[in-house]
Amino acid sequence: MSNETNSATQLSYLDYKPKKGIWAWLLTTDHKRIGLLYLIGMMIFFWVAVGIGFVMKLEMLTPDQTVVDAQTYNSLFTLHGLIMIFLFIIPGLPAVFGNFFLPIQIGAHDVAFPRLNLLSWYLYIIGGLFALVSLHLQGGPIDTGWTFYVPYSIRTTTNVILPLLGAFILGFSSILTGLNFVTTVHRLRAPGMTFFRLPLFVWALYATAWIQVVATPIVGITILLVVIERVLHIGIFDPALGGDPLLFQHLFWIYSHPAVYIMILPAMGVVSEIIPTFARRTIFGYKVIAFSSLAIALIGYFVWAHHMFTSGMSETARFVFSLLTFLVAVPSGVKVFNWVATLYKGSIELRAPLIYILMFIFLFSIGGLTGLVLGSLATNVHVTDTYFVVAHFHYVMFGGTAIVFFAAMHYWFPKMFGKMYNEKIAIWATPFIFIGFNMLYFTMFILGYQGMPRRYWSYLPEYQELHIISTIGSWILIFGLVIMFSNLIFGLIKGRRADSNPWGGVTLEWQIPSPPPHENFEKIPVIDHGPYDFERFKNENKNEIDRS
Amino acid sequence: MEQALRNYAQNVDNVMLYIIGISFLLLLVITIAMVYFVIRYNRKKNPVASQIEGNKILEIIWIVVPVALVLTMFFYSESVYKVARNVPKGAMNVNVEAKMWQWKFTYENGKVTDTLFLPVGKPVKFNIVSADVNHSFYIPAFRIKEDAIPGRENYMVIEPKDVGAFDIACAEYCGLNHSLMYTKVFVVPENEFFAWYNGEVDNTYLQKFVLAHSGGYKDYITGNYALLFAKGCVQCHSLDGSKNYGPSFTELSRGYAKIRSNGKLETIPIDRDYIARSIISPGEHVVVGYEKAKMPLLTNRIRDEELTQIVDLLLTNFVKKSNEN
Numbered sequence: 001m002s003n004e005t006n007s008a009t010q011l012s013y014l015d016y017k018p019k020k021g022i023w024a025w026l027l028t029t030d031h032k033r034i035g036l037l038y039l040i041g042m043m044i045f046f047w048v049a050v051g052i053g054f055v056m057k058l059e060m061l062t063p064d065q066t067v068v069d070a071q072t073y074n075s076l077f078t079l080h081g082l083i084m085i086f087l088f089i090i091p092g093l094p095a096v097f098g099n100f101f102l103p104i105q106i107g108a109h110d111v112a113f114p115r116l117n118l119l120s121w122y123l124y125i126i127g128g129l130f131a132l133v134s135l136h137l138q139g140g141p142i143d144t145g146w147t148f149y150v151p152y153s154i155r156t157t158t159n160v161i162l163p164l165l166g167a168f169i170l171g172f173s174s175i176l177t178g179l180n181f182v183t184t185v186h187r188l189r190a191p192g193m194t195f196f197r198l199p200l201f202v203w204a205l206y207a208t209a210w211i212q213v214v215a216t217p218i219v220g221i222t223i224l225l226v227v228i229e230r231v232l233h234i235g236i237f238d239p240a241l242g243g244d245p246l247l248f249q250h251l252f253w254i255y256s257h258p259a260v261y262i263m264i265l266p267a268m269g270v271v272s273e274i275i276p277t278f279a280r281r282t283i284f285g286y287k288v289i290a291f292s293s294l295a296i297a298l299i300g301y302f303v304w305a306h307h308m309f310t311s312g313m314s315e316t317a318r319f320v321f322s323l324l325t326f327l328v329a330v331p332s333g334v335k336v337f338n339w340v341a342t343l344y345k346g347s348i349e350l351r352a353p354l355i356y357i358l359m360f361i362f363l364f365s366i367g368g369l370t371g372l373v374l375g376s377l378a379t380n381v382h383v384t385d386t387y388f389v390v391a392h393f394h395y396v397m398f399g400g401t402a403i404v405f406f407a408a409m410h411y412w413f414p415k416m417f418g419k420m421y422n423e424k425i426a427i428w429a430t431p432f433i434f435i436g437f438n439m440l441y442f443t444m445f446i447l448g449y450q451g452m453p454r455r456y457w458s459y460l461p462e463y464q465e466l467h468i469i470s471t472i473g474s475w476i477l478i479f480g481l482v483i484m485f486s487n488l489i490f491g492l493i494k495g496r497r498a499d500s501n502p503w504g505g506v507t508l509e510w511q512i513p514s515p516p517p518h519e520n521f522e523k524i525p526v527i528d529h530g531p532y533d534f535e536r537f538k539n540e541n542k543n544e545i546d547r548s
Numbered sequence: 549m550e551q552a553l554r555n556y557a558q559n560v561d562n563v564m565l566y567i568i569g570i571s572f573l574l575l576l577v578i579t580i581a582m583v584y585f586v587i588r589y590n591r592k593k594n595p596v597a598s599q600i601e602g603n604k605i606l607e608i609i610w611i612v613v614p615v616a617l618v619l620t621m622f623f624y625s626e627s628v629y630k631v632a633r634n635v636p637k638g639a640m641n642v643n644v645e646a647k648m649w650q651w652k653f654t655y656e657n658g659k660v661t662d663t664l665f666l667p668v669g670k671p672v673k674f675n676i677v678s679a680d681v682n683h684s685f686y687i688p689a690f691r692i693k694e695d696a697i698p699g700r701e702n703y704m705v706i707e708p709k710d711v712g713a714f715d716i717a718c719a720e721y722c723g724l725n726h727s728l729m730y731t732k733v734f735v736v737p738e739n740e741f742f743a744w745y746n747g748e749v750d751n752t753y754l755q756k757f758v759l760a761h762s763g764g765y766k767d768y769i770t771g772n773y774a775l776l777f778a779k780g781c782v783q784c785h786s787l788d789g790s791k792n793y794g795p796s797f798t799e800l801s802r803g804y805a806k807i808r809s810n811g812k813l814e815t816i817p818i819d820r821d822y823i824a825r826s827i828i829s830p831g832e833h834v835v836v837g838y839e840k841a842k843m844p845l846l847t848n849r850i851r852d853e854e855l856t857q858i859v860d861l862l863l864t865n866f867v868k869k870s871n872e873n
Contacts, residue, residue: 069792070724145721151698152681152723239699245682246697279589281597288607310684310719311695312702315633319626326618330611333574337610338602340578343585347597350586358582365578369571372618376625378563381632382691385684385719449564451688453719456727460715535599 010517012418029114032516035100036416037121042088042096043485045128049083050478052076057440057474060467063459073457074143075158079135081146082163086170087128089401090259093266094212095124095177097408098205100416102181104509105199107190107527109519112183116176123173130166134159145455147256148223150237150248154230161230164223171220174262178212181205190508192527199507199531200289204269207293211258211265211300219255222248246311253304261300263397265293267404268335271357274411275339277505278354279346282532285338292331299328309380318377325375332368336361351503352426356407359434363399367392370445388448394441403433409488414498418515421491425483432480439473506537552631553671553707559628560691567621632692635705639671646676646683646696648844649725650780651716659745660851662778664716664733665754667741671707684720687733693719708735712762713755724793724841725783734758775858779850784843793841800866807833818867823859 013032017024025033056076059066068076099117103110111117135141142163144153153160185206189198198206225236226248235241237248268289276283283289305313305321339361348354370392373379383389414420443466448454452463459467501510512520529536552559588594642664643654653661666672676685678696685704686693689712694704718729736744736754743749776782776797784794799805804817809832816822816833825832827850830843850858 070727071793074721074724074726143723149682149721152721155681156723243699245699279597280591282599282601284600285602285607288602310693312697312700318629318633322626323622326622327615329618330614333614334607334611336578338607340581340585341600341603341606343582343589345594345598345600346585346589347591347594348586348589349591358586361582362575362579365575369575372567372571372621373564376563376567376621377629378560378625378632378691379567381629381693382560382688384693385686451686451715451717453684453686453717453727455721458727460730534597 010513010519010522012513012515013518014417014515016518027118029110029118030518031099031103031111031114031117032416034117034121035096035098038091038095038099038124041121041125041128042091045083045087049080049088050481052080052083054474054478056080057471059457060459061471063461063464065458070457071140071143074145074455075141077455078142078145079131082131082142082167084397085146085259085263086167087124087131089263089397090170090174091124091177092263092401092405093270093408094181094205094208094262095120096405097201097270097412098177098181098266101412101509102184102202102205103188104512104516104520105202105507105531106185106188107193107508107521107525108184108188109521109524111180112187113180117180120173120176120180123169123176127166127168127170127173130169131163134162134166137162147252148226148248149252150226150229150243150245151240153226154238161227164227168220168223171216171223174212175216175220178209178216181209182213185209190524190527194527196287196290197527197530198290199269200272200283200286200293201266201269203290204265204267204272204293207297208262208265211262211297215255215258215262215301218251219259222251222255225251246308246313249308249311250305253307254301257304257307258297258300260396261296263401264332265296267360267401268293268332270404270408270411271339271360272335273505273507274353274357274407275342276532276534277411277503278351279343279348280504280534281342281346282530282534283338284341284344285334286530286532289335289338292334295331296328299324299331303328306375306380309377310384322375322377322380326372329368329371329375336365336368352423352430353407353411353503355427355430356403356410359430360400360403360407363395363403363437366442367395367397367399370395382451383448385453386448387444387452387454390454391441391444391448394444398441399437406433406484411503412509413488413491414502415500415509415514415516417492417495418498418513419491419495420498420502421488421495425487429480429484429487432476432483434480436473436475436477436480440470440477441473443467443470443473504537506534507531552628553634553636553705554669554709556628556632556706557689557691557709559631563621563625563628566624570617570621632705635673635703636671636707639673639705640667642666642672642674644674644676644685644696645679646685646718646722646729647679648681648723649718649729649783651685651729651731655745657745661751663731663751663755665741665744665751666708666733666735667738668708668711668735670738671705674704674706676702676704681722682720683718683722683729686717686719687714688717689714695720708733710762711735711737711758713758725780728780728783731778775854775861779846779854779858781858784841793838794843795835795838797862797866799835800862803867805833806836808836808839809833820859820863823862823867824855827855827858 013030019027059068059073137159139157139159141158142160143156143158144160228234229236229238233241235243237243237245272283272289303321303325305317306325309318374392410426447463447466452459498514500514641656645652651662653664676694676696678698683696684693685696690706692704692706694702712735714733716731716733718726734754736757740754740757744754784792786792786796789796789798800818804815806815
C-alpha cells in the first residue's frame with residue numbers, strides 16, 4: 001500500500017468541490033465534510049455552554065446574589081445542561097469522529113445513507129435553533145432544569161414548548177445517525193473485515209447506535225406528551241389534571257439513562273484506539289472490551305430508576321435497581337483494567353493525545369467509583385440531588401467524554417486536516433485543565449456530602465469556602481481550554497504539513513493520505529488481519545519514523 | 549433494630565467509608581500501574597513492544613473480584629437502608645406538606661408549625677405530600693431525604709439521637725426560590741417536647757432550650773424579622789430597598805402605595821388594613837411595576853395571630869420609622 005501514489009491521483013476531500021462556494025459544504029453528502037459541519041456547530045454550542053457555566057460559578061462565589069438573580073440562575077443551569085447534553089455530548093463523538101472515521105475504519109467509501117446523514121445534520125441545527133429562538137420570546141428562557149420534571153414543566157410560565165420540540169427534533173437526528181451507523185457496519189465492511197477485525201471504536205459506535213435507535217423514541221414520545229399536556233390540558237403527568245408525575249420520571253429516565261451510555265461508549269472506543277497506537281502494541285483483551293460495550297449497552301437499559309430512589313417507588317424497585325446498578329459498573333471497570341494492561345510491556349511514546357487519555361483514565365475512574373456511592377441505597381438517599389451528583393456527572397461526562405473528545409481532536413487532527421498543531425502547547429494546556437478540573441469538581445463531592453442540594457441559587461454561608469475554591473478552579477480550567485483550542489485553531493491556519501501517519505497507527509485511516517481523498521479509498525482494501533496488528537506494520541512504521 | 553434507626557446517620561457514613569475506602573484503593577492501584585507502565589515501558593527504555601493479546605485468567609479475576617466487591621457493597625448498604633424504610637411500632641406521625649417555597653408540619657393533635665419540633669430518641673414517621681410541584685424533604689444531618697410529589701403520599705422514618713437544631717432543605721428543584729426553602733428541625737428532650745405539644749410552652753421556649761443545651765447552632769434567620777423569614781416573605785420582598793420580585797418593605801415608608809386594582813390605577817394610604825389585605829388576598833391590589841410575578845396565596849399557611857404579628861412588625865419597623873423621621 002503506497003500512500004504517495006494515492007495522494008497524487010486522488011483529490012483530498014477538502015479540495016474536491018462538486019458544487020460552488022458554500023454549497024460544497026451545505027449540500028455535501030461526504031461523511032467527512034458532514035463530520036466537520038457537526039464539529040463547527042458543536043464547538044459553538046460548547047463554548048456558549050462553557051460561558052454559561054462560567055457565569056454560574058461566578059454566582060456561586062457568595063451565598064447571596066453575586067451577579068445574577070434567582071430566575072436568571074435557574075435559566076442558566078437549565079440552558080447549560082440542555083446545550084451540553086443535547087447539543088454537545090450526545091451527538092459529540094459519534095457525529096463528528098464517528099461520521100468521519102467509521103466508514104474509513106471499516107474500509108468503506110461513505111456511510112450507508114449519505115443523504116440521510118446530511119438530513120441528520122440539518123435536524124441537529126434546526127433543533128439547536130429552536131432552543132436559541134426560545135430565549136428571545138415572551139416569557140423568558142426555560143427554567144425547568146434539563147430534566148423537564150413535571151408538574152413544574154407543565155406549570156412554569158417560561159418558554160418550555162420550543163426547547164422541548166428542539167429536543168424532539170434533535171432526537172430524530174440521533175436516531176437517524178444511529179440507523180445509518182448500524183446499517184453501515186452491517187453492510188459496508190470491506191472484504192475480509194469480519195466483526196472481530198473491527199477497530200474497537202467501531203464496536204463502541206455500533207453498540208451506541210443501537211441505543212440511539214431503540215431508546216431515543218421513548219424520550220421523543222415523552223416530550224410530545226408534555227407538549228400535549230401543556231397545550232391541550234389533557235391529564236398525563238400533572239396530578240392536577242389526573243396524571244402521574246412518576247410516570248414522567250420513569251419515561252424520562254428510560255431514555256436518559258441509556259443516553260449516558262450514548263455519551264460515554266464512543267469515548268471508550270476512542271480510548272481503545274489511542275492507547276494501542278502510542279504503546280505500539282495490540283490491545284489487551286480485544287473481545288472482552290468489544291463485548292463489554294454490548295454488555296453496557298444492554299444492562300444500561302435496566303438501571304434507569306436509580307435516578308428515582310427517593311421518589312416514592314416500591315421497596316422492591318429500589319432493591320432491584322440498586323443491585324443492577326452495581327452490576328453495570330463492572331463492564332466499565334473491566335475496560336479500565338484492560339486499557340491499563342495494554343500499557344504493560346508496550347513501547348510507549350508519551351504524545352499529546354495519550355496524555356489526554358491518561359488524564360481521562362484517572363478522572364473517569366473517580367467518576368465511575370463515585371457512581372458506586374450513588375448506586376448504593378443508603379448513601380444515595382443522602383447525596384442524591386446534591387452537589388455530589390453534580391460532581392459525579394461532571395467527572396464522568398466532562399472528565400470522561402469531553403476529555404476524550406479533546407484527545408480525539410489531537411489524535412485525528414493531522415489526519416482530518418493534513419496539518420499539525422504545536423504539540424508542546426497542547427501538552428502545556430493539560431496541567432491547567434487537570435488542576436482546574438479537580439478544583440472545580442472535587443470540591444463538589446465534599447459540598448454534596450455536607451448536604452448542599454444542587455440547583456441552588458443561594459446557599460448557607462458555611463459552604464462558601466469550598467465554593468470559592470471551586471470557582472477559582474473554573475477559571476484555571478477555562479484558561480487551559482482556551483490555550484488548547486487556540487493552539488488547535490492556530491494549527492489549522494498555520495500548522496506545518498502532517499504526514500499521513502504521524503503516530504504510527506495501524507487502523508485503516510492511517511493507511512490513506514492526509515487529508516483523506518474524497519472517497520477515502522481508490523480501491524477498497526482487502527483485510528486479512530486484526531485491527532491492531534503492529535507486527536505486520538513494523539517495517540512501514542519504521543519508515544514513517546525515519547522520515548519524521 | 550431500634551438502635552439501628554437511632555444510629556442511622558452513623559451507619560450511612562460507615563457505608564460511605566466502606567465504598568470510598570475500596571474505591572480509593574482501586575483508584576490507587578489503577579493510577580500507580582498506569583504511571584509506572586508509562587515510565588517503565590517508555591519507548592527509549594523499551595523500543596520493542598510485546599504483543600500480548602490478553603490473558604484469560606486475568607480477565608476472569610478482574611470480572612469476578614469486582615462483582616464480588618460490588619455485591620458486598622450492595623448488601624451492606626441495603627441492610628443499613630432497610631431500617632429507614634421500616635416503620636417502627638409507636639412511631640409518631642408528622643404530616644409534611646411542601647409548597648413553593650415553604651414547609652408545613654401537622655402533628656397528630658392538629659398542631660401546625662413551619663419549623664419542625666421533635667422529641668429526642670423517639671421514632672418519627674413523616675407522611676410527605678406536596679401542594680404544587682415536586683419537592684424533596686431533606687435533612688442532611690440525618691442523612692436522608694424523600695421526595696414530596698403532588699398526588700401521592702411518600703413516607704420517611706427517622707429517630708433523632710441528639711438534642712440540637714438541624715437544617716431542613718428542599719432537594720428537588722421547584723422553581724424560583726428553591727434555594728431559599730430552608731427551615732429547621734429542633735430536637736428536644738421528651739419532657740420539653742410534650743410541654744410544647746400540649747401547649748404549655750411556645751416555639752421560642754424550645755428554640756432557646758436547644759440553644760442552651762446543644763452548644764448553640766447557626767441560625768441565619770434571627771432577630772426581629774424571624775417571622776418574615778419563616779413565612780418566606782423576604783424571598784421576594786427585601787428588607788433593605790433592593791429590587792426583587794415584590795416591592796421592598798422599605799417602600800412601605802412612603803406612607804402610600806400606587807396600586808392597580810381591577811386594571812384601574814389608584815393611590816391608597818398604607819395602614820393596618822392595607823397591609824393585612826395585601827397579605828391575605830395578594831391579587832386584589834398589585835403595586836404598580838410588580839404585576840409580572842404573582843404573589844402566592846397563603847391560604848392555611850398563616851394563622852390569625854401570626855398575621856397580626858406580621859402586620860405589627862411591618863407597621864413598627866417600616867411604616868412608622870419614616871413617620872418619626
